[in-house]
Amino acid sequence: VRRFFMFRITKSEGVFFEKFEEAAEKVLECANLLFDLMTNYTDIGAKIKRIECLESDCDSYVHQTIEYLNKSFITPIDREDIFLIAKETDDVVDSIEAIAHRFAMYNVTSLRPEAIEFAALIPQSVEKLKDLMYEMKKMKKSKKISEIIIEINRLENVGDKMYRENMTKLFSEEDNAIEVVKWKSIYELIEKVLDNCEDVANIVEGVVMKHA
């Protein structure tokens, strides 16, 4: 399972990194759109539709990556890691889409300021995820890669704290049970996106260690 030879990437091997970069760009677009939806809370239906389209594009990249993986004899990093990075990146975008859908499904008419502040972490974390995907192919020489991973972990920790604060505020201030149900669910999903980003970062960290 381990690879001991020099880390030189051939053109066909490089395809994996390109797919990861393309997928990450789409995830970032999705994350930015979600934040735009939340800060400019109008035309919700149309904005959700655009997020759906981007999620579907991202799906295609993931599918192409796995298809390419199943046809490749040699891979630049372990097969399992390619599979996991593709799968977990897909989870990030799925969770972002899930949040967007909730605003329509739960018939949310106005946003809580603390929800917006919390969700602002999503584009920040996904931006770092995108940087990580671009650094991966030069991991042997990259000085930035561990900084990026630490930053994604830091954002997840900040998110954990905000998640708990928002929940505490929700349960101590909101009397309408249906509102509690809606926002509890949305907060859980925001926290999940940040977790998903950290999962990708942790897999990449493992890959870097193996090649160190």
Add this chain to the structure above:
Amino acid sequence: VRRFFMFRITKSEGVFFEKFEEAAEKVLECANLLFDLMTNYTDIGAKIKRIECLESDCDSYVHQTIEYLNKSFITPIDREDIFLIAKETDDVVDSIEAIAHRFAMYNVTSLRPEAIEFAALIPQSVEKLKDLMYEMKKMKKSKKISEIIIEINRLENVGDKMYRENMTKLFSEEDNAIEVVKWKSIYELIEKVLDNCEDVANIVEGVVMKHA
């Protein structure tokens, strides 16, 4: 990890496919019972008990498959794929059982028509899953296999849409918060079963690609 020789299955290798077929038959029985429970909403306790028994039978097949896997030197498809197919099939039946239990746990006295329509997708998808298990052993020659996988994916998409429509209806029409909590949870589980079926189909798709 890859296998390059001709895809010929010996008798002992064939055991894996038989176990998958047997497990799938039990899952289908479970799915049909759940739908029967929902359409003939009487004797709930007895019907749940029967679903529990079938889930337990299905558990045994999964356990036998993994036990057999751990003792086998040669497998007809990658070890990880056998493990994943067994595990994800188990997830399908676990989620079906979980739905059945909810009707008792949540003290549900009458069913929503849209819930029944939504849940009708479960036996449809599991029926296809069973077909898939029977086609797997002849994957090299099977023309049906990709049709089946596409159909399972299509049913998951239909389910996604119905899930969102049912949720929107629930949150816009139901004033009783406890009813909202109950049905939100049931809808999430119905959607999960369809996701679980798609997960199995996607793993089989990967297996077919590797052997193409």
Add this chain to the structure above:
Amino acid sequence: VRRFFMFRITKSEGVFFEKFEEAAEKVLECANLLFDLMTNYTDIGAKIKRIECLESDCDSYVHQTIEYLNKSFITPIDREDIFLIAKETDDVVDSIEAIAHRFAMYNVTSLRPEAIEFAALIPQSVEKLKDLMYEMKKMKKSKKISEIIIEINRLENVGDKMYRENMTKLFSEEDNAIEVVKWKSIYELIEKVLDNCEDVANIVEGVVMKHA
């Protein structure tokens, strides 16, 4: 992937088992603290902080194990199994911490007796998990190992039943929807911890089978 030689563990290979033991000790401390928090429901904030610290210690062990794994050429059991045991043990402690946080987040002022009875299964199951970690390195000769695994499975089944009973009681007796939301969520997490313990036990069972 399989190992056919005699099961003799070198000093450097033994590190994996030591890390599992150390992590399990921390998980048990966490489980006991959670139960103490629930039975002596005072100083909640301080008790949660201590659980957080222990969870963070446990995280370090898991991280060290995976780091060590990525640097090791030879491992006493399959690489995937080491990774999975580390990851699932982390899930146990994460779920325990999540329960503790909920008491503060949901502003829970008094505990239900049936919740305490249910949660009492957690230290019982984690105690067995710790025993399992100590038996793993002598798996060839251990007579206790299968007893322990059976006991963890039994506790999960008992938990499943209690989970359903507690939910039934909650939905039939509680009129306050927000209380229903809180306790539904806490019960789901208690059941999840017992599931996570069973997951670890099942992986170890697979490891034992491979080496039988």
